[in-house]
Amino acid sequence: MMRPLLIFFSILLLGFKGDVSFKKQQLQYPNVKTAYKEKWSLVKSKLTKAGIDTSHFEIFIRIFKKDAQLEVWGRSKSSEKFKLIDTYAICRSSGDLGPKRMEGDLQVPEGFYHVNVFQPNSEFYLALEVSYPNESDRIKGNKKSPGGDIMIHGNCVTIGCMPLTDEIIKEVYIMAIEAHNNGEQNIPVHIFPTRMNAEGMAWLKSNYTDADKLAFWENIENGYSYFENKKLLPTVTVNKKGDYVIR
Numbered sequence: 001m002m003r004p005l006l007i008f009f010s011i012l013l014l015g016f017k018g019d020v021s022f023k024k025q026q027l028q029y030p031n032v033k034t035a036y037k038e039k040w041s042l043v044k045s046k047l048t049k050a051g052i053d054t055s056h057f058e059i060f061i062r063i064f065k066k067d068a069q070l071e072v073w074g075r076s077k078s079s080e081k082f083k084l085i086d087t088y089a090i091c092r093s094s095g096d097l098g099p100k101r102m103e104g105d106l107q108v109p110e111g112f113y114h115v116n117v118f119q120p121n122s123e124f125y126l127a128l129e130v131s132y133p134n135e136s137d138r139i140k141g142n143k144k145s146p147g148g149d150i151m152i153h154g155n156c157v158t159i160g161c162m163p164l165t166d167e168i169i170k171e172v173y174i175m176a177i178e179a180h181n182n183g184e185q186n187i188p189v190h191i192f193p194t195r196m197n198a199e200g201m202a203w204l205k206s207n208y209t210d211a212d213k214l215a216f217w218e219n220i221e222n223g224y225s226y227f228e229n230k231k232l233l234p235t236v237t238v239n240k241k242g243d244y245v246i247r
Contacts, residue, residue, distance in 0.1 A: 023181040029120035032177070035170035043171055050083045052076050058184040059175050060233060061115075061152070063090070063162055065097055065108055066194040070152070070162065072175060073231075077182070081231040085175070088168045091156040097193040097204070098213045100132065101140065103147035106160050110193055110216070111136055112223060112236045112244060114186035115152075115176060125154030125166045126173040130189050139242030152189070162191075188233055193217060196224040222246040 026032045044054045053076035060073040060082055068090040073082040093108070100107035109132045117129035132150040133141060141147075151161040154169035164172065176187055194200040196217070204217055223246050226234040235247040 023177055026118065026120050026177050031126050032120045032173070035126065035174050039167075039170045039174060043175055046085050047074060050074065050085050052083060052085070053078065056182050057179060058182070059085070059179045059187055061172075061187065061189045062227075063152075063189065063191045064194055065093065065110070065191070068093060070164065070172070072172060074175070074179075082227075082233070083231070086171070088164060088172065090162055091165055092158045092163045094158050094160055097208070098210070099140070099216055100137065100147060100150070100160065102142035103145040105147070108158075108160055108162060108191065109133075109137065109150055110191050111220060113189045113191065115180075115189060116186075118173075118176070118180070119151070119153075122151075122153055123155075124151065124157070124161075124163070126169045127151045127153035128173065128176055128187075130162075130191075135238040136242045136244060139238070139240075190223060190227070192220065192224055196221040197228070219243050 027036065047054045047057065052074045056077045057074050058077065062071040062073065063069070064071075070088045070090055072085045072088070074085045075082045095105065095107035098107065099111060100109040109130070111134060113131045113134055115128045116131040119127035119129065128151065130150045130152065132148060133146040137146055147160070152169070152172065153161060153163055154166040156163050156165055179187055193204060201217070201221060205214065208214060223234050223236060223244060226232075226246055237245045237247070239245055
C-alpha cells in the first residue's frame with residue numbers, strides 16, 4: 001500500500017516536534033492544500049462548538065467496526081477531559097468482528113494503537129497509518145507474518161483498513177496535522193468490535209461462541225469503559241501473554 005520512498009518521507013515528517021515545520025511540509029502536497037482550503041473553516045467551527053481551542057489541541061480517534069463509525073475526540077492543551085468533535089461513517093468494511101492475527105486475513109485490527117505515519121500523497125487520497133501490529137498483536141498473532149499497512153484513508157475501498165470518503169478524510173487528516181504540529185507525537189487510535197457497553201457486550205456474547213474472541217473482548221472492554229467513565233485516556237501496557245493491562 002505504501003511506496004518505500006513515501007514510507008521513509010512520511011516517517012521523517014513525524015520527526016518534527018511542536019513547530020510549523022511539519023505542517024509546512026504537509027502543505028507542499030496538493031491534497032493537503034485542498035483539504036485545508038475546503039475543510040479548515042468547517043473543522044474550526046466544530047472545534048469551537050465543542051469548546052476546544054483551535055490553535056492548541058490534541059485528538060483521540062475511536063473506531064467501532066460493527067457500527068461502521070469513527071469518532072474524533074479532542075481537548076484543548078489546557079483541558080483535562082476529551083470532548084466529542086464529530087462521528088463519521090466508515091464507508092466500507094472487510095473481515096469479521098475480532099482482532100487481526102495474520103497477513104491476508106482481511107481483518108481490521110482491534111485494540112489500542114496510535115497514528116505512526118502520515119501519507120499526504122497516498123494512492124487512497126490521504127492516509128493515516130495505524131501502528132499495527134502492536135506488542136499484543138506480535139505475541140498473539142502469526143509470528144512470521146502478522147500483516148501491516150493498516151490505514152485510515154480515503155477513496156472508500158478496503159482490504160482490512162478503515163476507509164472514509166475523501167470529503168471525510170480531509171477533515172480527519174487536517175485535525176491530525178494540527179494536533180501533531182502542536183506536539184501530540186502519538187495520536188491514540190482505539191479500535192473496538194462495537195460499543196462495549198452492557199448492550200454491546202451482551203450482543204457479542206449472544207452472537208459469538210469463540211472463547212478466544214470473547215476473552216479478548218472482555219480484555220479490551222476495560223479500556224473502553226475507562227474512557228467512557230472518565231473521558232480520559234487509559235495507560236495501556238501489555239503483559240507476557242499479550243493481554244492488555246489498563247491503568
